[in-house]
Amino acid sequence: MENRELAAMFEEMADILEIKGDNPFRIRSFRRVAEALHSLNFNVAAAIVENPEKVRAVPGIGEGTIRKISEVVATGQCEEHQRLRAEIPASALPMLDLQGLGPKRIGLIWSSLGVSTIDELEAAAREHRLRGVPGIGEKTEASILKGIEDYRRTQGRLRLDQALTATAPLLEHLREDQSVLRLDTAGSIRRRRDTIGDIDILVATSEPEKAIQRFLSYPGIRTVLVGGGTKASITLSKGVQADLRVLEEQSFGAALQYFTGSKDHNVAIRERAKRRGLKVSEYGVFRVEDNQKLAGEDEDGIYRLLDLQPIPPELRENRGEIERAELGTLPRLIEESDIRGDLHMHTTASDGRDTAEDMAQAGIAKGYEYIALTDHSKALSMIGGLDEEAVLRRCREIDRLNEIIGRIRILKGMEVDILGEGELDLSNEVLAALDIVIASVHSHFNMAPEKMTERICRALQNPYVNILAHPTGRILLRREPYAFDFKEVFRVAIENKVMLELNSYPDRLDLKDAHLRLAKEMGALISINTDSHSAAMLRFMTYGIYTARRGWLEAEDVVNTYSLPRLLAVLKKQAYR
DNA sequence: GCCGTTTTCGGCCCGACTGTTTTCAGTCG
Numbered sequence: 001m002e003n004r005e006l007a008a009m010f011e012e013m014a015d016i017l018e019i020k021g022d023n024p025f026r027i028r029s030f031r032r033v034a035e036a037l038h039s040l041n042f043n044v045a046a047a048i049v050e051n052p053e054k055v056r057a058v059p060g061i062g063e064g065t066i067r068k069i070s071e072v073v074a075t076g077q078c079e080e081h082q083r084l085r086a087e088i089p090a091s092a093l094p095m096l097d098l099q100g101l102g103p104k105r106i107g108l109i110w111s112s113l114g115v116s117t118i119d120e121l122e123a124a125a126r127e128h129r130l131r132g133v134p135g136i137g138e139k140t141e142a143s144i145l146k147g148i149e150d151y152r153r154t155q156g157r158l159r160l161d162q163a164l165t166a167t168a169p170l171l172e173h174l175r176e177d178q179s180v181l182r183l184d185t186a187g188s189i190r191r192r193r194d195t196i197g198d199i200d201i202l203v204a205t206s207e208p209e210k211a212i213q214r215f216l217s218y219p220g221i222r223t224v225l226v227g228g229g230t231k232a233s234i235t236l237s238k239g240v241q242a243d244l245r246v247l248e249e250q251s252f253g254a255a256l257q258y259f260t261g262s263k264d265h266n267v268a269i270r271e272r273a274k275r276r277g278l279k280v281s282e283y284g285v286f287r288v289e290d291n292q293k294l295a296g297e298d299e300d301g302i303y304r305l306l307d308l309q310p311i312p313p314e315l316r317e318n319r320g321e322i323e324r325a326e327l328g329t330l331p332r333l334i335e336e337s338d339i340r341g342d343l344h345m346h347t348t349a350s351d352g353r354d355t356a357e358d359m360a361q362a363g364i365a366k367g368y369e370y371i372a373l374t375d376h377s378k379a380l381s382m383i384g385g386l387d388e389e390a391v392l393r394r395c396r397e398i399d400r401l402n403e404i405i406g407r408i409r410i411l412k413g414m415e416v417d418i419l420g421e422g423e424l425d426l427s428n429e430v431l432a433a434l435d436i437v438i439a440s441v442h443s444h445f446n447m448a449p450e451k452m453t454e455r456i457c458r459a460l461q462n463p464y465v466n467i468l469a470h471p472t473g474r475i476l477l478r479r480e481p482y483a484f485d486f487k488e489v490f491r492v493a494i495e496n497k498v499m500l501e502l503n504s505y506p507d508r509l510d511l512k513d514a515h516l517r518l519a520k521e522m523g524a525l526i527s528i529n530t531d532s533h534s535a536a537m538l539r540f541m542t543y544g545i546y547t548a549r550r551g552w553l554e555a556e557d558v559v560n561t562y563s564l565p566r567l568l569a570v571l572k573k574q575a576y577r
Numbered sequence: 578g579c580c581g582t583t584t585t586c587g588g589c590c591c592g593a594c595t596g597t598t599t600t601c602a603g604t605c606g
Contacts, residue, residue, distance in 0.1 A: 025589055029578040062579045102604050135603075139596060351590090382591045382606075442606075443593080 001045040006069060007037035009081055015093050016084040018103035019110070032060040039353060039534040045073050059353075091117045098147035099478075100140075109133055122148050154477040158240050161506035161543055163189050163196035166236055170218055171201070174244075177214040179207040182252050186245075186259035190313045192546035194509045195476055198241040200259055204252040215244045251283045254296040257303075258282035264318035265311075272306055272322065280306075314549040319517075331554050334528075336545045338555040340562070341370035342538060344415065344438055344469060344501065344529030349394055350375035351383035353534040356401055356410070362535035364408050370564050372411035372436045373398060377425040379417035380442060386414065388430045395433055409564055411435040411571075415469060420444050422458030424465070431464035436571050438501070440469035445482045452484040457492040466571050467527050468493055470503040470510040478507070486515060490522050497573040499527045499559055502551070504544025505537075516551025525570065525577045527559045 014030035017023075036058050037044060048055050048069050056066055068078045088110075095106045095118055109115045112133050115124050121144065124130050130141045158166070167185060174180050180203050184190070187200035205211040212232050216224060225233040225241065232244045247255050258266065259282065266280075273280045277288050284296025285305050295301040300310040308325040312333055315321040324330050345359055346352035352359070356373055363371040375394070376385040386394060391414060398412045413436035417425040424431070424439065431437050439459045447455065459465060471489065472481030493500055500519050503510045508531070511519065516526060528544040530537055548558065555561040556577070559570055569575040 023578085026578050028589080029580095032579085060579070064578050100604075104603055135597065137597060140603095143596090380591095380606085384590065445606095 001043075001073065003037045003040055003044050006044060006072065007034040009072065009078060010034040010037070010065075010068075012093065013081055013084055015096055015103075016088045018096070019088050019092065019107045020084075021104065021107055029060065029062075033065050035353075036060045039536045041536055044069060048073055089116045094118055094151075095121060098144065098151055100143040100147045105133075105136065105140075108135070118148060118151070157195045157197055157477060159476050159506055160189070160192060160194055160196060160509075160546065161540075163199060163240070166220075166240060167199050167201070167242075169220065170199075170236075170242060173218050174201070174203060174211070174214055177211065179205045179210040180214070181205055181249050184256055186256055187261060190260050191262065191316055192314050192550060194512060194547060196240075198243060199236075201242060201244050202252065202255055202259060203244060203246050204249040205246055206249070208246040211246050212244065247282075249297065251296045253298040253300075253302060254280070254284040255282045256299045260313050260316060262317050265316040265321070268318050268322050269306065272308075276306065278306070312549065314546065315552070317550075331552050333549040334545060334553050334555050334558055334561070336542060338558070338561040339368075339528065339541060339545070340564075341368045341372075341560045341567070342366075342530050342532070342541065343372040343411070343413070343436060343467065343527050343560055344374050344503070345371065345532040345538070346375050346415075347373055349373075349390075350380070350385055351533060356398060357405070358535050359532070359538075360401065360405050360408055360410055362538050364405075366538055366541075368408060370409040370411060370567065372413040372438075374413035374415040374436070374438050377414055377416045379419065379425040385417075385425075388427055391426060391430050392433060413438060415440055416465075417442050418455065418459040420455070422455040424459060424462055428462070428464060431462075434464070435568075436466050437462075437464045438467045438469045439465045441473055441482070445473060445479075447482070449483040449485065452482055453488050456484060456489050460489070460492045460496050460498045463496075463573075465496070465498055467499045467501050467529075469501045469529070470505075470508050470531070471500055472510050472512075472515070474508065474510050474512075476507045476509065481510070486518065487522070490519050490524050494522060494524050494576070497570070497576045499525045499570070502526055502528045502544050502548055502553075503531050504528060504540040504542075504547075505531045506540060506543045509543060509547045511551070513547055513550035516548065516553055520551065520553060520557050523577070525559050526553060526557055529560070 010030045011034045014027045017027045044055055052066060055061060072078050092106060092110060095101060096103060113124055113129060115121050125141050125145045130136050131138060167189065171183060174183055182204035184202055185200060186202050189196050189199055203211050208230055212227065215232050216227055220236055222235045222237055225235065230246050233241060235241050270280050279286045279288050284293045285302055286293050295305045303310045309328055309330050311321050311325050347354060347356045347359055359371060359373060376383060378385040378387040395412045398410050402410050412434050414426065414434055415438040418439050418441050419425055460468060474481035500511060502516060519526065528548055530540040532538050559567060
């Protein structure tokens with residue numbers, strides 16, 4: 001049993017208890033358990049049998065949790081979990097994902113109107129029955145409808161990390177079959193888009209039926225939609241659809257090219273082929289006059305045959321990549337191995353799970369030359385943000401840690417809140433003591449765009465600010481970016497030698513691809529950071545790199561590919577790029 | 578439910594905003 005399966009159980013129990021109005025601290029501790037389970041790098045179900053003390057030592061996991069996990073490992077389920085599920089219909093839980101509607105009102109609406117699904121909720125709102133519920137008026141009813149609308153718009157899509165996590169075991173399952181000769185993902189998942197509609201998988205085999213059967217025997221299937229001779233479609237647990245296409249090895253490259261898309265890219269490629277008397281299909285590249293097949297087994301060969309540099313999947317959006325490939329001047333896209341450090345992470349000093357030393361050791365394990373510890377400032381009092389005095393104390397601790405560890409340079413940093421008028425949450429005197437200052441917006445998201453632009457620009461003009469973190473504040477599939485004038489903000493950042501962040505946290509990926517490219521073209525320097533809240537999250541760098549590649553970034557565009565001396569010069573504003 | 582002590586029970590991250598109230602509850606971050 002995987003940690004995430006156990007985590008899902010604790011999350012669901014927390015959700016139900018919340019609607020029931022149970023003890024909030026008990027709910028919070030269930031959520032903490034779920035978080036802990038996600039961040040641990042060993043299998044808890046196995047460990048609890050072999051070495052329970054190891055599990056018991058995890059902060060947030062106590063006797064009650066040990067009991068529940070042991071019960072699940074022994075019997076396959078947890079009695080309390082089953083009992084709770086019987087009390088609140090599972091169909092009510094997705095209502096918790098609606099913005100503007102919380103557990104209290106869900107509980108109230110359920111008990112007074114019997115509404116237990118989003119569909120019923122929508123009907124009740126449209127018929128103005130919600131206003132009869134105590135504490136709900138016209139405006140709340142309208143805001144609930146808006147919440148439902150937003151929810152429907154994003155439903156059925158997965159974040160890239162969720163899609164990759166769902167796909168990996170399925171690919172593994174297919175790979176174990178002898179008849180599978182070649183195997184890859186296609187579609188938006190291969191292009192590494194930030195969200196994914198469905199999962200496309202291609203298999204080359206000489207025994208199509210066997211490969212299809214293997215696919216349909218995957219244990220993670222929820223429903224089988226189609227199961228034909230050359231293709232099959234299933235849905236997985238989160239309702240996401242996975243499509244398999246089976247083909248012969250000699251057309252695998254052509255199929256990969258065809259099914260990777262994007263649609264616009266393929267249209268342009270096929271037009272180009274047509275002008276050259278060629279025809280491109282999912283079976284290969286053919287000469288029109290005699291239908292002779294000229295390429296198809298490998299994907300690069302298709303591009304070469306059209307006198308193009310092979311185009312990395314991340315660039316295939318028909319945004320100029322074909323013209324550049326013709327000239328042979330495609331960017332040499334950044335790779336994860338170019339990264340020498342991570343400049344945004346949190347520790348136990350504010351809302352991180354691990355200590356400064358833990359983070360440093362994790363950085364060393366990744367082969368980094370430097371990291372920056374950037375805990376939150378005091379405006380975020382709810383998560384223990386640091387005030388001036390605490391920052392200075394923290395600096396002394398990091399100095400000591402640098403002396404002890406030695407193998408990696410730990411930069412003294414802070415993630416400082418940009419307050420409502422653009423002023424920073426810490427005094428310049430204290431900022432001057434730091435190696436690196438990250439500025440970010442965590443409040444007042446729905447300002448007028450002009451006001452937001454002014455606010456951010458004012459913060460960027462502070463001489464100590466080095467990085468503007470997660471510049472648009474978007475949360476994928478949940479929160480829209482806040483509105484401001486990108487070009488103006490980028491311009492002011494460049495003028496003040498401030499870097500723009502590509503936040504690799506998988507539900508942010510902010511800046512996004514198009515904005516990265518714009519920033520690069522304007523001359524901005526980017527910093528790709530994980531915003532880790534635990535040592536395990538340093539792996540999120542992978543997602544940042546995917547997005548960076550979609551934004552056409554090369555190593556030279558990214559400050560944390562620079563050597564330490566060069567980075568320090570940028571941080572002191574003696575250099576930019 | 579977890580934790581840490583004051584070692585076995587009491588505290589557990591808080592402040593702003595909104596809409597609905599007529600003095601505050603619910604939601605969000």
